[in-house]
Amino acid sequence: MITRPQNPSVWVLLFSLKGSIIPVIWRKVLFTMFISTVVVATHGTLYHYKVVLTATPFTLWGLTLAIFLGFRNTVAYQRFWEARTLWGELLIVSRNLTRQLVSFMPGLARSERLALAHTLIGFGYALRDHLRREPSSDDVARLLDPEAAATLEGKQNLPNALLGLLGKRVVDRAQQAGTSDIVQVEMDQQLTRLSYVLAGCERIAYTPIPYPYILMLHRVVHIYCFLLPFCLVNSIGAFTPFAVGVLAYTFFGLDALGDQISDPFDTQPNDLPLNALCRTLEISVLELLEEPAPAPPQAEDGVLL
Template structure:
């Protein structure tokens, strides 16, 4: 998610490229501008009759385009909101587990408490990097031992590996008598929620909008843009 700066100047809103699709579509926009220029030249210099089509085609195609764009915007927002809800739940669960780890295990050395809390922090980084397809090594370094960080870097699903390690660590605390059975069950439930969060994020990442909808929308947009200069040249020149 791209977080905008707190100060939003007019220059930022109009000309920033981060989060904008200008870098993706500028070639297509330029092609449409060349087409419109060619239509205007043909209408004014070559004196072609029937160049203008009128507003009826734009009205018909524009109505269809509005429906498709509304659907696309609705789906995009639903996916964004579900992802934001999952990430917010992740923060809540990690904070709960951190509080329980620091408060409840009896006579647990501080080094082991820090190791468990650091694994929880590394879990958030691991999930973020797995979803983005980026290298997590830099974010793992402050929180994990080098051997564990290297093991996670080689893993296909680092968040799931960390969940397995955390489950075994809390189970060991239960076997040592540092956690009672009720608290262990509650902690296991929190870890299960983290597993559901990972699955939900993977579902959003690996399930794009159906290609048939994207194809239909793109074709409608191209038809509308191709008709635009022919429909407007007769009325506005």
């Protein structure tokens, strides 16, 4: 996730590359401007044939394309925001469970309380790795005790297995502490909410926007930008590459931005900062237990991962 000042200057807004989509699309934009320059140099002639294109079809085509790009980006942002909402739910439930451990099991030994807390924190890190399709990280390994590591060895869905282990441990410790059935039900409901978070994140991660829809948009955007110089060369002449570059930046940028935020769990600059969210979860849980907590996450070169 890009970190930025609340009130950026006009210079930053117009010329900053950090957080911009330009690093992703600049090759396409320059290639389109190069084609426009060739069209201007040849006066729109292709193999001794004068290509004449009027503005009317491009106006209708551009309007339709803008509507489709806007709709796709709206769907992509809905996926992004739902993913952020689910991770916010994960943080809320983790704090609730930790608070309940402290309030309803005051006699629980420090080692047992830490084991439960580490399992809960490990669920967050395991979910991050699972959504990014990465192997289990060192963050998960440092939090799991030998018994938990042996129980989870070979599991394909590690966060789901961790959630099952956490449920068993919470019930066992609650029964040992003599907590009432009502409290146990309430804690189980919190664990059920974690299951919903896991399933919701998996739905987003493993159900992409239909590929034919994306493929059609990619093709139409490229064809539109490559044919546009033949429409403009007779009316604006040498300014054609500049005008085409601006339109190409707009359409290619919207297309690329939709691609990025449609998969919010990736590690691109505009995706969710799952590393930072996991660290925030760890800090929240450990501070509620009055245990030493790691330092807050810091952005690197303006990017929070």
